[in-house]
Amino acid sequence: MKAVGFKSSLPIVEENSFIDFETDKPVPVQHQLLVKIRAISVNPVDFKIRQSAAKDSVLEHPKIIGWDAVGTVEAIGENVSLFKVGDEVYYAGDLTKQGSNAEYQVIDERIVGKKPTTLSDEASAVIPLTALTAWEILFDRMRLSLEKDKGKSILIIGGAGGVGSIAIQLAKKLLGLTVIATASRPESIAWCKEMGADVVVNHQDLVNEVRNEGFQFVDFILDFVDTNFYWDSMAELIKPQGHIASITGSTVPLLLNKLKTKSVSFSWELMYTRSMFQTEDMIQQHHILNQVADLLDEGVLVGTLKETLHGLSADVLKKAHTQLESGKTIGKLAIKF
Structure with missing residues (x-):
């Protein structure tokens, strides 16, 4: 599958601050879903981790970041009970796992919600991390x-x-x-x-x-x-x-x-606490995302999408991170694959 990552923590203006590469499609196990990603968003946590994760070293394999995604469930692990193949979902992911800047991602069903039905892929993709x-x-x-x-x-x-x-x-x-x-x-x-x-x-x-x-x-x-x-x-x-x-x-x-x-x-508050420590109430994020989807579909909450970029590539991710690092972003920025 196609993915975008990095091996070194470089300034975003550097050629290899992001690189395009091919890697194996992951296989879901236990409570995991395999999601075919259609849109993602970028958040300050993305560029902070890009700037620090490989600051004094060169990684053997590229690190994939990104913690907001929308897509379709393509396969499920043996213990999955909340979703089925074909479901449209959105989620913010887990800091300890590979991220969403890729064609496919495996994600624990307990931190995944149903995609809002009234919002586009890109408008839905900007919601999970901020809403949680x-x-x-x-x-x-x-x-x-x-x-x-x-x-x-x-x-x-x-x-x-x-x-x-x-x-x-x-x-x-x-x-x-x-x-x-x-x-x-x-x-x-x-x-x-x-x-x-x-x-x-x-x-x-x-x-x-x-x-x-x-x-x-x-x-x-x-x-x-x-x-x-x-x-x-x-x-x-x-x-x-x-x-x-x-x-x-x-x-x-x-x-x-x-x-x-x-x-x-x-x-x-750290939104990743529940997934990082596998807390007993980790499934609460599944419930929150479903409640937020309902509130969006009912018009109680409104979307926060401000701008959309297009394409899964290093160049597009560089543009997104450059904008985010400026500190002047209003609302949210999405990337539609």
């Missing part, structure tokens, strides 16, 4: 609910990105929260409002911007940009007994004592 991340951070990590949290305020740092675009919708439409999103350019401000944000503020002067909109404190904060950079601002803005959650990691230890006097909770 946003859903888990709101419902599993922060444990928010419409019953107890309706009307409370949430600040979403990085509202125009892929995860932010879905998080705004979930927070507004499923939880009934007052949503404050950050954006600075006219086009990203407009996008946040289109997704449902009540207020959009400039992240460059976060504390003053939020307070100028009438919020002395906010009940919840989601960081989708840079935990370290915004830590002091988040500690200042969070309401006593509030909750902060982040997906971005930290290069230095966080000063958690800044949250102590307010008795503030803090959570990390």
Whole structure:
């Protein structure tokens, strides 16, 4: 089968930052599906792993990355019970396995959902990673609910990105929260409002911007940009007994004592935790993706696709990563095979 990968972690402008190659089609076993891929999307995790996975070495075999895909089930493992051959599916994959930048991929059925019926392949392909991340951070990590949290305020740092675009919708439409999103350019401000944000503020002067909109404190904060950079601002803005959650990691230890006097909770979210550790509730991602598909088909949620590239090739992946690394992507970028 055809695939795109890399043997060394090179700047995206280098000729071999991605290479085209042929490899064997994988065979599904146990709970695995063999999926014929029709479309994928790119996410920040893609270029971060490309930049680090083979930084000081040359891999013997090319590494295939990519963690969002749509396709058709072509074969199934002996223990598969959730899907059958011919089913259309979408998923975000597993960091510990080969990725979706290929014609075929094997994937555990427990982290796969049914493709939304009303969305195109490319519009469906951009959903899984961002929807799972946003859903888990709101419902599993922060444990928010419409019953107890309706009307409370949430600040979403990085509202125009892929995860932010879905998080705004979930927070507004499923939880009934007052949503404050950050954006600075006219086009990203407009996008946040289109997704449902009540207020959009400039992240460059976060504390003053939020307070100028009438919020002395906010009940919840989601960081989708840079935990370290915004830590002091988040500690200042969070309401006593509030909750902060982040997906971005930290290069230095966080000063958690800044949250102590307010008795503030803090959570990390990594969408790959369930698949990496084969947690007992791993199948929850199957259920989340099915719920999200239903919400998209019902029109409760709207798609976040902004641009589509075409073709499975090193050149196309280079173009996609170049755009993503610019840090100015609004919504999501898909690649249709």
